[in-house]
Structures are given as C-alpha cells and as structure tokens.
Amino acid sequence: MIGAVSATAALTGGAAATAQAPATASVGAVRGLAPSTVPSTAPAAPANTQYTSVKLRQGARGAAVSYLQQRLNAHGASLAVDGSFGPATLRAVKSQQSSARIAVDGVVGPQTWSSLSGGGSTTDPGSRPKLRQGDRGSAVSTLQTTLNQRGASLAVDGSFGPATASAVRALQSAAGIGVDSVVGPRTWSALDSGVPISPGGGSGGGGGSDSGSTVNGQAIVNAARSTIGTRYTWGGSSPSTGMDCSGLVYYAYNQAGVNVPRKTAKGYTFGGRIISQSEAKPGDLVAFTGNDYGHMGIYTGNGRIIDASSSQQRVVERTIWNAPHVFVTYR
Structure with a gap:
C-alpha cells in the first residue's frame, strides 16, 4: 500500500511499537466493525496518559493502537478499533498529520499525539x-x-x-x-481542527487549483525539462537569471497555462491536494517534508522528478531519493 507519503525507511521495531494487546481485549478487539457499530457495552478507552508517550508506526499492535484509532475516529476517521496498525490506520494518521501541518511520515510521535489531544470536535463529526x-x-x-x-x-x-x-x-x-x-x-x-482557508483558494475545480485552469501534466513536464541545466538561484524563477525549487514550479506551471502565484514549496504543498503515489501523474508535485516542507520537484512519472537542486546548483532530472515526501496535485 502506498499512501500519501512513500515509505522511505525500514520500519524499526521496539517495545513501544510492538506492544501486544492484553489477553482480555478492549473495545479494539472487535475487528472489522466501524466505530458506530461497536457494541455500546464495550469498555471505555483507557486514560490517554498510558499511551501518548508511545511511538507507533505501521505494524504495531495492542491497546495503544486501539487508543490511537479511537482518537483518530474522534477527529473524523472511520476506523475499526482493532488494535492493529494496518494500512487504513496509516492513511488516517497521514491525513491527521497533513491537517495538523506537521511532518507527514505515518509515525505517531509527540507532535501527532498532541494534534489528537482533546476531544477533536465537541460534536462527533459523524x-x-x-x-x-x-x-x-x-x-x-x-x-x-x-x-x-x-x-x-x-x-x-x-x-x-x-x-x-x-x-x-x-x-x-x-x-x-x-x-x-x-x-x-x-x-x-x-x-x-482550525485549518485556515488560503486566500483565493477554492476557486478551482476538484483539484484545488488557484486558477481553475485545466492542468496539462505533460505540458508542465515539458516546460520543466526545458530548464534543465539552469543554475540554482535562491528566490529565482527564470531560466535566464536562475531559479530555486519553488521558482521552477512557478515557471513550469505558468508556462503550461496554470496560473499559480509565486509561493514557497510549503505554500505549493498546502495550496494543492495531497494524494497517494498511486494517484500521482506527470506534472504533479513531489514535496519533501523535511525542513518544514523545504523542497519540491515536478513529478515526471516512474519515480522521477525535475527539481532545482541546491546541492548540485542547477536544475536536474533524477530519481526520487530516500527521504519523506508527499505527492501533491493541482488537477
């Protein structure tokens, strides 16, 4: 399963991530039932202080995972509370991390627990x-x-x-x-959860485009390829004077008729719609979540991007490297 963020590091074990559920299962023992169908006689969720210091990731099992699933459901997910951190829980965690604007890596650590604290909505969203x-x-x-x-x-x-x-x-x-x-x-x-609405946002169709323009992915890729070799210039957005990663996005998208404003990499990430790698098409964006969404490139397909590389000091086409990232579309 490929979620909004490609898995880029091997899952590491540890007592925190592999704690097994007790023999007498809690509400999470009801496997395969949506939260609304769990019997009302099931025991209440344990106190959160037992679990919020536990780091969880895909593959973890036990009462801490059940508690995580309950907190995610309180924030709008629809998970079976089964104590198993599988693909559906991973997707819900990434969605929560994206909504909270923290690193989207699928790992539940202090920041993710903090975003899940409290009751979410005072009224169950469902x-x-x-x-x-x-x-x-x-x-x-x-x-x-x-x-x-x-x-x-x-x-x-x-x-x-x-x-x-x-x-x-x-x-x-x-x-x-x-x-x-x-x-x-x-x-x-x-x-x-208090997600702000970006000024001018929402005027596009289903893809969250700032302009509502029809997105021609191959035209974007072609425009980006035309800049390969252009020198890296922080804040630049022109082949003649140099460009940085977000400047490349600005140039290529506008050359292809998608009239996006000049933004940072983080601005382009949250101005579009985060999708899974399986949904990504040429012309979509790949945003690297490290350094507060500090870098991005234009997806060309087959696991490759075109980006303005500060390390190589020029625009290059290369394979996506092993670092946490998300795919973003303006379609």
Whole structure:
C-alpha cells in the first residue's frame, strides 16, 4: 500500500511499537466493525496518559493502537478499533498529520499525539449532517459561520450556494482531503481542527487549483525539462537569471497555462491536494517534508522528478531519493 507519503525507511521495531494487546481485549478487539457499530457495552478507552508517550508506526499492535484509532475516529476517521496498525490506520494518521501541518511520515510521535489531544470536535463529526450544494437550513448557517472563522467571507444565509461550495473546496484543499464540495465527517473535522482557508483558494475545480485552469501534466513536464541545466538561484524563477525549487514550479506551471502565484514549496504543498503515489501523474508535485516542507520537484512519472537542486546548483532530472515526501496535485 502506498499512501500519501512513500515509505522511505525500514520500519524499526521496539517495545513501544510492538506492544501486544492484553489477553482480555478492549473495545479494539472487535475487528472489522466501524466505530458506530461497536457494541455500546464495550469498555471505555483507557486514560490517554498510558499511551501518548508511545511511538507507533505501521505494524504495531495492542491497546495503544486501539487508543490511537479511537482518537483518530474522534477527529473524523472511520476506523475499526482493532488494535492493529494496518494500512487504513496509516492513511488516517497521514491525513491527521497533513491537517495538523506537521511532518507527514505515518509515525505517531509527540507532535501527532498532541494534534489528537482533546476531544477533536465537541460534536462527533459523524453525527452531523452531510451537506452539499443546494442544501438549506440551520446546519448550513453553522457551516458558513465556521468557514468565516477560518478565513472565508460568506453571507450567513443558510443557503449552500456556489460561494459556500467554493469556500468548502478551499478548506478541503488546505486540509489535504478530497476536494468535492461535500461536507462530511472529514470536512467537519477539518473545520473543528482550525485549518485556515488560503486566500483565493477554492476557486478551482476538484483539484484545488488557484486558477481553475485545466492542468496539462505533460505540458508542465515539458516546460520543466526545458530548464534543465539552469543554475540554482535562491528566490529565482527564470531560466535566464536562475531559479530555486519553488521558482521552477512557478515557471513550469505558468508556462503550461496554470496560473499559480509565486509561493514557497510549503505554500505549493498546502495550496494543492495531497494524494497517494498511486494517484500521482506527470506534472504533479513531489514535496519533501523535511525542513518544514523545504523542497519540491515536478513529478515526471516512474519515480522521477525535475527539481532545482541546491546541492548540485542547477536544475536536474533524477530519481526520487530516500527521504519523506508527499505527492501533491493541482488537477
């Protein structure tokens, strides 16, 4: 399984990551059931102080994983609380890390536990209505009020029209979740977690593009290839004067007709939509999460990128190296 972040390091063992569940299983022993179907007589989650110092990663099992799954569900996931850190839990962890704007590596350490502290929403996101364009009523008014708190400028009229849909898309794009204008548990959870709406965001279609332009991935790759050999210049965005990694993205995208503004690598990461490697197509972006999303390149397919390399002091095409990274699309 390939999630939003390619696994780039071998999983390391350890007591913290391999603790086995006790013989008498907790609520997590009910394997394969969605949280809403777990029997109401199941015991309550253990106190979080038992587990929040435990580092967890894919392959871990036990009560700490069950507690993690419960916390993820409180923040909008829909996991079976089975005490097994498998692919579904990994995806939920990465989604939470993306929403919290911390390193998206799938490893649950202090920062991820901190983002999961508290109750998430004061109301279970799954208990709130699913909203979409055309809906009306008090729930839509609540949605509009909360969107305004995150940076939108909507009339709170209880009518889910095009402006509200655009603001929802902007929020979903900023949170790195599916951009579809439908307000379900994950979108409610993103609202509760305080994800800000980027100015001008949400005007694009399903891909969270700033301009709404149709993205021609091969045209982006061709524009990027035309700059190979250009010298590296921090802050630059022109083949004639040099460019850095985000300047290359700015140049190639605009040359291909995708009118994105000049941003940092981190700005481009959260201005688009984080996707899995299996979804990535030529022209999408590869953002390296180290140094606070400090580097990125343009995906050419087959595990390769074009990037402005500070170490090589020029624009190069090369294989993606072994460092934590995410794939980002503006489609």
